[in-house]
Amino acid sequence: MPSSPNSSTTDQRKKLGELVVVVLRARHLTNVKLSKQDPYCSLTINTEKRRTAAIKKGGQHPEWDEQLKFDIYEDMQDQLLRTSTSSKSSGDPDSLGKSSGAKKEGKKVFEKGAKTMRVACYADAPREPELIGEAVFDLAKALNTGEDDDWVTINRKDRYAGEIFIEFTYFIAVRSITSARLFIPLSSSSPSFRVFGSFR
Template sequence: MTEIGTLVIVVLKAKDLPDKHFYKQDVFAQVTLNGTSKRTKLDVKGGQHPLWDEEIRFPVYKDTTAKHRTLEVECFSKETRSDESVGKGSVDISDTLKTGEFDDWVPLSLNNVQRGEIFLEMTYFASGPAPIQRRPSKMNPSERMWRPPQTSPAKTPPKGTSP
């Protein structure tokens, strides 16, 4: 297959992820294109609003069919036995390959239930490796690496005791 360019994806952050734990969950994101999966580092105690700001690169091939122009992204909670999916979303990259850019929130769902969103910045560089420098983000700098404060779930006193 002939490589026609590089798709650079910055997995910035997620918001409003469900957290079934009484503590903040450890979260990572996995991005899949053309059957190849790459993942971010773990955001320890990232909870419902993990931050990664991590760059992932995929080669783009000339013979890539339309069905392989879908980028899948999934967030996972790191668990002791096996990682648990928090939510999954997808983006058709056809327009990104034409315009060269995509910066937006991608909705995540699981079993047809909304499960938060993940912010992706994608840049397509035709012919050859992408430059070392990332392009400036379209997200407001004051919001880029900010997450809302997380509140702990209310603790209920054990039975037979008063609060």
């Protein structure tokens, strides 16, 4: 069966890896409700959006400890970089493990600001959630080193609205001999790998 002409754009995107995000807790959130608020977090990378559960009466210091996962794909800038580096090396240009090679050479795989995540915190409500605060977090360190954690300061209308503690773990995707998709942790402290399905 012939493929749809509109599917080519999606199929051409290469999966670079998987980003596991753990939203742990928040502190000093602005209380936007008269009673104790029910906060939840919403995370967005490109068009992918994930959210935590709302913590009933979590108030200003909720604890979520919830894991969210994002697939990381190359964008146009990544495609140009991959084409440039593959023309200078004898490696397989179809490999999804280019980032590990560049890392070993001491080069940055993701420039600062190239990949970001929108972090937003809301007070849940029956009709419409109310924004507590939001921020844009740079993912460069997490994607280049394999892990990161930080207190992310959120603001609303340029005013401090609290902080959210988030942990990041990035697994790069490579193509194995058996054509299975492997996610390899960049951190040397975690030498094992996990298998996630197979290529089509």
